[in-house]
Amino acid sequence: ASGADVVFNTIVPPGLTPFLEELHKAGFGKRGGRIVCTYFDENFFNLVPSEQIEGLYSCLDYYQELDEPFGRALLRRYSERFPGGATLTAGSGCTGHYRAIKMWEAAVKEAGSVERDTVIRALDHVR
Structure with a gap:
């Protein structure tokens, strides 16, 4: 044993x-050890006890388990787009990438340019 705590x-x-x-x-x-896994999402719950x-x-x-505005809106849009289809399994950072792209889009619109420093x-401060 290495004695690692994390x-x-x-x-x-x-x-x-x-x-x-x-x-x-x-x-x-x-022994009180803790695990950090930055990409661990609800999809992994079926893989390990x-x-x-x-x-x-x-x-x-x-x-998905958390009841918050972004999650509710995401699930609603998904269900409208794919009615009766497969369950949404957003994970491994895909929602973060989506938010990042939308944030960049909003910054470009506000800046009126794709010039790096302006964006x-x-x-x-953009939302």
């Missing part, structure tokens, strides 16, 4: 599932 995971699937299993078997969580990810930290900007100034 594991900042950068392993991509399919390697993540066996890694979490071995980390759990080694007693990392029972909950006890292997208890206390895991992630930092995505969208979780950067608009990004400082």
